[in-house]
Amino acid sequence: MPELPENVERAVNIPLGLAKGLKATFMTMLKPAVTVQYPRVKETVAPRARGVISLVEDNCTVCMLCARQCPDWCIYIEGHKDKEPPRREGGKPRTVSKLDRFDIDYGLCMYCGICVEVCPFDALHWSPEFEYSEPSIADLLHDKTRLGQWEQTVPEQPGLEAGADAPKGKKK
Amino acid sequence: MLVAGTFLGIHAAYWNETVLKVVLILSLALAVAGAFVQVYLFKMVSHLQSRLGPMESGPHGSLQLMAEVLKFLQKEDTRPAKADRWVFGAAPFLVIMSTMLIYVVIPIGPRGVVANLDVGVLYALAVSSISVIAVLMAGWASANKYSLIGGLRAAGQLIAYELPLVLAVVGVVMQAGSLNLQQIVASQAHFKIFGVGGVGLFAIPQFAGLLIFVISSQAELTQTPFDMPVAESELVAGWMTEYTGFRFLIFFIGEFATAGGLAALAAILFLGGWWLPGMGAHWGQLAWAREGVGLAVMFAKVMLVGFLIFWVRFSFPRFREDQLQAFAWKFLIPLSLADILITGIAKVAVRA
Amino acid sequence: MSVTEQQKIAYVSAQAADARINFELETEGMTLSIGPQHPATHGTLRVLVRLDGEQVVWADPIPGYMHRGYEKLCEVRDYAQVTTLINRIDWLGSFANEVPFILAAEELMGIEAPPRAQYIRTVLFEMARIANLTLFLGDMGVQLGAITPVFYAFRDREYVLNLIEGATGGRFHPNFDRIGGLKDDLPKGWIDETKVVMRRIRRFCDEIDDLLVGNRIFENRCRGIGVIPRDIALEYGLSGANARASGIDFDIRRDEDSPLAWKHADWKVWTHPDGDSFARFWLRQQEVRESTKIVEQLLDGLPAGPIRAKTPARIRVPKGEVWMHTENPLGEMGYYVVSDGSPGGPFRCKIRTPSFSNVSIVPWLLRGVLVPDVITILASLYFILGDIDR
Numbered sequence: 001m002p003e004l005p006e007n008v009e010r011a012v013n014i015p016l017g018l019a020k021g022l023k024a025t026f027m028t029m030l031k032p033a034v035t036v037q038y039p040r041v042k043e044t045v046a047p048r049a050r051g052v053i054s055l056v057e058d059n060c061t062v063c064m065l066c067a068r069q070c071p072d073w074c075i076y077i078e079g080h081k082d083k084e085p086p087r088r089e090g091g092k093p094r095t096v097s098k099l100d101r102f103d104i105d106y107g108l109c110m111y112c113g114i115c116v117e118v119c120p121f122d123a124l125h126w127s128p129e130f131e132y133s134e135p136s137i138a139d140l141l142h143d144k145t146r147l148g149q150w151e152q153t154v155p156e157q158p159g160l161e162a163g164a165d166a167p168k169g170k171k172k
Numbered sequence: 173m174l175v176a177g178t179f180l181g182i183h184a185a186y187w188n189e190t191v192l193k194v195v196l197i198l199s200l201a202l203a204v205a206g207a208f209v210q211v212y213l214f215k216m217v218s219h220l221q222s223r224l225g226p227m228e229s230g231p232h233g234s235l236q237l238m239a240e241v242l243k244f245l246q247k248e249d250t251r252p253a254k255a256d257r258w259v260f261g262a263a264p265f266l267v268i269m270s271t272m273l274i275y276v277v278i279p280i281g282p283r284g285v286v287a288n289l290d291v292g293v294l295y296a297l298a299v300s301s302i303s304v305i306a307v308l309m310a311g312w313a314s315a316n317k318y319s320l321i322g323g324l325r326a327a328g329q330l331i332a333y334e335l336p337l338v339l340a341v342v343g344v345v346m347q348a349g350s351l352n353l354q355q356i357v358a359s360q361a362h363f364k365i366f367g368v369g370g371v372g373l374f375a376i377p378q379f380a381g382l383l384i385f386v387i388s389s390q391a392e393l394t395q396t397p398f399d400m401p402v403a404e405s406e407l408v409a410g411w412m413t414e415y416t417g418f419r420f421l422i423f424f425i426g427e428f429a430t431a432g433g434l435a436a437l438a439a440i441l442f443l444g445g446w447w448l449p450g451m452g453a454h455w456g457q458l459a460w461a462r463e464g465v466g467l468a469v470m471f472a473k474v475m476l477v478g479f480l481i482f483w484v485r486f487s488f489p490r491f492r493e494d495q496l497q498a499f500a501w502k503f504l505i506p507l508s509l510a511d512i513l514i515t516g517i518a519k520v521a522v523r524a
Numbered sequence: 525m526s527v528t529e530q531q532k533i534a535y536v537s538a539q540a541a542d543a544r545i546n547f548e549l550e551t552e553g554m555t556l557s558i559g560p561q562h563p564a565t566h567g568t569l570r571v572l573v574r575l576d577g578e579q580v581v582w583a584d585p586i587p588g589y590m591h592r593g594y595e596k597l598c599e600v601r602d603y604a605q606v607t608t609l610i611n612r613i614d615w616l617g618s619f620a621n622e623v624p625f626i627l628a629a630e631e632l633m634g635i636e637a638p639p640r641a642q643y644i645r646t647v648l649f650e651m652a653r654i655a656n657l658t659l660f661l662g663d664m665g666v667q668l669g670a671i672t673p674v675f676y677a678f679r680d681r682e683y684v685l686n687l688i689e690g691a692t693g694g695r696f697h698p699n700f701d702r703i704g705g706l707k708d709d710l711p712k713g714w715i716d717e718t719k720v721v722m723r724r725i726r727r728f729c730d731e732i733d734d735l736l737v738g739n740r741i742f743e744n745r746c747r748g749i750g751v752i753p754r755d756i757a758l759e760y761g762l763s764g765a766n767a768r769a770s771g772i773d774f775d776i777r778r779d780e781d782s783p784l785a786w787k788h789a790d791w792k793v794w795t796h797p798d799g800d801s802f803a804r805f806w807l808r809q810q811e812v813r814e815s816t817k818i819v820e821q822l823l824d825g826l827p828a829g830p831i832r833a834k835t836p837a838r839i840r841v842p843k844g845e846v847w848m849h850t851e852n853p854l855g856e857m858g859y860y861v862v863s864d865g866s867p868g869g870p871f872r873c874k875i876r877t878p879s880f881s882n883v884s885i886v887p888w889l890l891r892g893v894l895v896p897d898v899i900t901i902l903a904s905l906y907f908i909l910g911d912i913d914r
Contacts, residue, residue: 029216033224113699161712164828
């Protein structure tokens with residue numbers, strides 16, 4: 001292609017560039033829109049998504065690690081020690097920690113996951129549920145009953161990618 | 173002067189006729205503005221941006237326009253304390269007045285025109301420039317630095333783009349031999365290109381004129397890429413910043429009705445107006461049928477030109493003010509003058 | 525006239541005298557405060573400009589409206605909590621904020637993360653860069669009046685964010701880096717999905733070519749606007765794409781030995797000689813393309829192995845100080861971490877953010893510039909307020 005004088009080249013390229021832009025928008029108009037009309041249609045959320053934290057009360061030993069490590073101090077734990085009968089005849093009565101109160105304030109929670117990670121007894125789990133907005137901020141404080149209800153929404157994690165080491169389990 | 177006349181074939185007293193005409197203009201302007209807003213501003217822009225747009229009010233958001241109008245009507249009418257009361261209040265109504273006056277000469281059929289002025293084109297373009305004063309009034313009376321900057325930018329821009337707008341039309345006027353809009357439509361009906369009749373749109377020989385007219389009307393409407401006065405990311409809303417509620421609705425309707433008016437002018441001058449190939453001058457016997465078909469044809473052409481205007485609006489970034497002025501003075505005006513020159517030469521040569 | 529009426533009039537006259545706009549129709553010396561709430565500033569930055577008509581006489585950026593006290597916070601939080609918090613400094617470049625801090629802590633502790641972790645860290649780092657810069661590409665269009673490319677940017681960026689969420693659990697604040705490696709390995713199917721999305725991002729860059737770079741109006745608005753000469757850029761401490769657009773061929777990923785996996789991919793550092801707004805825009809577009817290539821190459825060559833080195837349960841960083849910086853999406857981000865050997869958090873953490881230095885050039889750059897160009901320049905410098913103010 002012979003070298004065109006600069007003015008002619010500009011006279012061709014400028015409208016061509018503008019036309020390409022018009023074409024790009026026009027072609028997008030012909031394709032279907034990508035909008036998902038929430039709340040009528042819901043997208044599937046990733047299983048690892050950090051939506052809400054659930055509590056398995058039986059596993060909790062009131063060690064207070066999660067409440068200590070939370071950067072926002074949004075976990076409120078109260079517990080007491082009880083004496084339980086010995087495991088076998090002639091032994092000493094055992095001291096067992098019982099959980100009285102376990103509240104997470106989701107108005108403060110940063111969704112960082114430190115509490116879930118740090119719990120040595122696998123009592124806290126992440127769930128991708130996120131639709132728990134409340135008209136009143138006080139209702140964002142989830143008590144241990146409600147936290148226990150979130151446990152059924154915790155999904156099965158799909159396996160890991162090829163080449164990954166097997167995940168380590170946590171003691172119960 | 174209570175002279176009875178004929179309007180659309182109806183014999184009516186003068187005052188009745190006037191009321192009918194006013195109602196017709198208002199409904200036409202509002203219908204066109206509404207169609208532009210609903211189709212282009214709500215739905216077309218959304219699909220250009222790969223989203224759905226309003227979907228809640230009415231099926232697929234078809235009643236969004238009504239929702240918007242009602243929303244504007246129920247807003248509080250605020251006015252900045254330091255604003256000049258009368259000027260501030262009058263500005264929107266001046267804009268809408270200049271818009272409605274354009275529709276006075278737009279024909280929708282062989283006899284469907286409110287006032288068939290012999291200086292139709294000149295009148296339409298002159299009346300559309302009244303909005304420049306209104307914009308200045310709005311910008312200045314708002315007692316707001318952003319509004320003032322917007323108003324001054326707008327005034328400079330609107331004045332600069334009046335010239336290419338008018339000059340682009342001169343070529344058409346030369347070819348049609350008249351300023352009368354009905355006459356221009358009729359001459360396109362009888363126009364023969366290289367002996368081939370019935371194709372006659374002035375858009376074919378006057379393609380440069382059409383381009384300049386559409387670009388200039390884009391600038392007259394302060395639409396992107398010429399929307400520096402209303403640059404949203406800098407000046408909030410330019411001269412309209414301090415207007416809320418009903419006043420803003422008037423500005424809004426005025427902007428889109430003017431878009432419709434200029435699109436209608438483009439359709440008449442370049443695309444044949446209410447005439448389609450196949451429509452003879454004595455087509456059909458029923459007057460209403462002719463006007464009805466003419467209205468449909470005009471509407472389609474107005475929507476077509478509107479599509480172009482809004483497609484460009486949503487695709488391009490905006491010019492800077494001085495680049496905008498340079499574009500008008502150094503490019504569009506010489507181009508339109510050249511177009512007039514060539515049209516003049518061609519007209520003489522072809523006739524010879 | 526009551527006393528209060530007189531006082532009111534005196535106040536108005538004082539305002540008018542300062543603005544000098546109303547009574548004598550003078551436009552000289554109008555002080556305009558762009559911000560702190562303004563669509564053009566990416567957050568709460570206030571730029572005070574004095575205008576003579578449409579020209580800027582002087583400009584003064586006033587940051588600090590979003591100061592959150594990060595460096596003080598770092599003194600009273602431990603390492604895991606600091607990692608959570610620093611995600612929020614440059615909130616668009618999510619993962620990239622955590623990396624220099626974690627690398628600094630690893631250096632002090634003498635821990636080396638396994639190669640698989642380094643590769644995945646680099647992949648997530650580059651994806652943070654893609655997420656950040658695609659938003660810039662759309663955002664610059666919007667500041668200039670093109671309202672459509674930003675929607676394409678958000679649409680295509682959504683896929684990247686979904687991938688980051690699939691791997692880390694959080695779209696914007698992954699909180700995924702740990703001393704010694706990463707929190708978890710990648711979920712099944714992630715690598716294939718990522719490759720599809722990278723191709724999509726490249727298609728988006730081509731769309732930007734059509735919509736903005738090839739558009740004459742965009743060129744007119746950007747070419748020759750806000751030219752930063754090379755030596756001035758060095759003086760003001762510009763970094764990242766702003767520096768490379770002025771011809772400075774410096775990229776920490778290539779020029780410094782980092783534990784992350786950039787040396788294992790074949791990629792190019794882009795520079796541009798002009799130093800104007802167009803150069804900065806074009807450069808970031810090329811960087812997005814380059815990042816997609818890096819991600820694809822690293823995922824192809826991902827080594828198998830553990831995702832985290834053995835670290836003690838209670839983190840106790842020995843006494844020492846270290847400076848660690850990386851090439852973040854916005855520029856050079858660095859942490860100077862001082863540890864006094866006690867358990868708990870760092871003793872002191874100085875955070876060097878790129879946007880703070882990038883904004884410092886604004887007074888020099890905006891002299892004599894027209895008001896619309898102010899917007900172009902601020903958009904092209906691309907700072908994030910969380911990054912300026914911390």
